[in-house]
Amino acid sequence: MLYRENGQFKTTYRQDQQMLPILQDRIFMALLLLFVFGAGPFIFSDYLFLSILIPFLILALAAIGLNLLVGYCGQISLGHGAFMSVGAYAAYNLALRMPQLNFLVVLILAGLIAALVGLLFGIPSLRIRGLYLAVATLAAQFFMDWTFARVKWFTNYAPSGSVSTATIDIFGWTVDTPVRKYLFLLAVVTVFALVAKNLVRGHMGRAWMAMRDMDVAAEVIGIRPVYAKLTAFGVSSFYVGVAGALWGFVYLGSWEPLAFDINLSLNLLFMIIIGGMGSILGSFFGAFFIVALPILLNQAPEWLGIHMSTAMVSNLEAMIFGSLIIFFLIVEPQGLARLWAIGKEKLRLWPFPH
């Protein structure tokens, strides 16, 4: 009964074009933001921050990035883990070689460098599509893996090839405790999610979606494939690069050469399949799912009093992920975001469904 849009008349196109046209949605979003920013830091435990919320927020950002490319522009990528690594190593080297730079600047620069590399590997998308592009993006994955493992300069000649980062300092505010990391990430991700939402609502987003849905028709109405595809690759890699830098600096702290391998790329892809392709909200759902499921799988047997080996748990995890991917592709290709939308639709009619 509470969730109704009756009586909310739009009198201007501006009102009609709002991000959340329904009043209740706006209230819900405001309360949610108030809760996660205001109450969250006081009531969540460190365990919750470190093993769920921090990875979730960073991966959500990466998933948004991948979703812009795959879900919105329809260009498949199996190599986005590589662009995360570009962001991470770019940030590492920037922070190392120019310590005077503010971390926010480092973050943006790392994103821009990742965007450049993304553009470079996006160029084949102008000539090839679909499956061929999948292989081309895999080339990015393996080439970047190799580059950061073998070219010593990138790891500052560390003998083991692993790197570690300094504590983040933003205008004297150090991001060191779990709560601070959480708040910092929350702020970054909120801003980036809003920007992504703005982009997909604008003419650039429409150009991407047009490219995705029917590329010949898109060109016929004057959308340049070069522009649409390369901006998608660029913006997407920027997001993923920033996420990579955060993954390295905030979540991992130090990492080995193969921390950003193909499994990460595939996991990102799973997030958007499960969460919902072409949905910013879905990127959050998917990231949460992928972060939370392994933890649940690790805990659940204990609660039930069953002992399971780690190998068993990881095999089980693979089986569940695999099945879920197939399930979602068949049953609900638009993922959890679509289920959410259906739920809202039902709520709107409740309690009089007809």
Added chain:
Amino acid sequence: MKRNRNLIILCVGLLAGLIAPLATGASDPGFYIEVLLGGLMAGVLYSLVALGFVLIFKASGVFNFAQGAMVLFAALSVARMAEVMPLWLATLLAVGIMVVFAFIVERLVLRPLVNQDPVVLLMATLGVTYFLNGFGQTVWGSDIYEINLGIAKEPVMILQSVFQGGILINKDDVAAAIAAVVLVALLALFFQKTKTGRALRAVADDHLAAQSIGIPLNRIWVIVWSVAGVVALVAGVIWGAKLGVQFSVSQVALKALPVVILGGFTSIPGAILGGLIIGVGEKMAEVFLAPIAVKAFDLAGGGIENWFAYVLALLFLLVLPEGLFGEKHIDRV
């Protein structure tokens, strides 16, 4: 035509790369031929995995990312069952398992996703990959297992009179190559001479037309996935006998992706030739090119072979998008 010109340029380039180590005197002929044979050997395996890809792609339009997982699963099945029964029986049972697997995939994945976008199907096979890897290791275990084919592993020295120091070759490599050739010949016979083979080719040409003349699409898919399963089994057994059956076997599929780009998604000769080119190419690059690169750029080791195949494939994509033997499509609006 432009395509022919590009094809010639690529072939000349590949040949130049092939003979460069000899021509520049970077290697003595004996060692060179050993490297070449090693590359060909790896190439045979890539070809086999790529063959599985091509069969499935031709008949069901699915880019089967799970081919590598199938190789691992089949090899695991053989290795573990051979511990309690004769190898031939284990292999036979494993063939049965792959057929059952084909049934399940057809029923649970292909049928519900019929006529979907190729990229969606690709992602579905990613799901299959994860499931099969998890399932295989749950059932069969996740250690390293051996497959003993009863072929001696000591290398044999041949052609000592021709080259200084002779050439080392492995007997099991030779056996593997022969097995691969026999398999390919059998497949060719199957496709050309049997009724099912003809139906398969009809389906590959045009799904709808084939269906309209009464070819049961679903059965064809089961057959093709079964055949691909058997091909995976052969690849898995050869690979497993050589290096042990372990998780990394499934990664060989990642090497086979560039192979199908080189050869063209629908061409069996393309898969074979592409596999050999990639096998030889990456071995040559690793042995002769990597040391130069390490020295020039101060790298922490070579490892060029990790991406060489992909860069080669990327090059092909840019100048010869249909691959060596692929078909060109015209967009209609």
Added chain:
Amino acid sequence: MGAGANGGKSIGGVVLGLEGISLAFGGVRALQNVSFDVREHEIRAIIGPNGAGKSSMLNVINGVYHPQEGTVTFNGVKRRDVNTHEAAAQGIARTFQNIALFKGMSVLDNIMTGRNLRMKSGLLAQAIRIGPAEREELQHREAVEQIIDFLEIQAYRRTPVGRLPYGLQKRVDLARALAMEPKLLLLDEPMAGMNVEEKQDMCRFILDVNDQFGTTIVLIEHDMGVVMDISDRVIVLDYGKKIGDGTPDEVRGNQAVIDAYLGVSH
């Protein structure tokens, strides 16, 4: 509405001229040495049996296909080859035989894509949205709303196009093309598969577009009644060759055209 339908409307000079166009796919010769022109403000129909090369002709005009020989002159600019988006930028819009709408987008967003060429705000402005990007968005939304009103599809703004019935999808396809405010509008079988009522509506829209916006229209249509009623001049293709060109009455009396349609043993 009599033949020609040009009561009171003034047809101007040549806006589109095609000369000696030949197009082949491998060995298949889709178009052979076809020449014709289109005058400003007229409705020009292309007719012919299936496989005559009608759609190929449209594809040449807006750059989807590139002819091996011949030139296309549009607005005084002579060219052999043009990219599709360049053609769009020059003011050529187009609808499709098999509807080519953006299935994942709403009706409104589909039509808004027609404005993309005119929207200039940059990446950063769009990222912030508040300010110039939003103003631009609203300004184009208003233009789009006029087209929505014009084509009477107000009720479906937010509906994903995939859920619309066929006839309405055709209308959205037209709306998207109109949103480009084209000088030249190419319509590929705009009435195929429609019932009589839908056809009447579509005819009315085409005539209104031609009349109110002064848009020059080239259309392919199989319904001879419609063609003869609404077009000013007709060109007839058969096996990639032009076999007739003139007003509907002239074409109707042309022996070659009658042969092609009725099938005379050659």
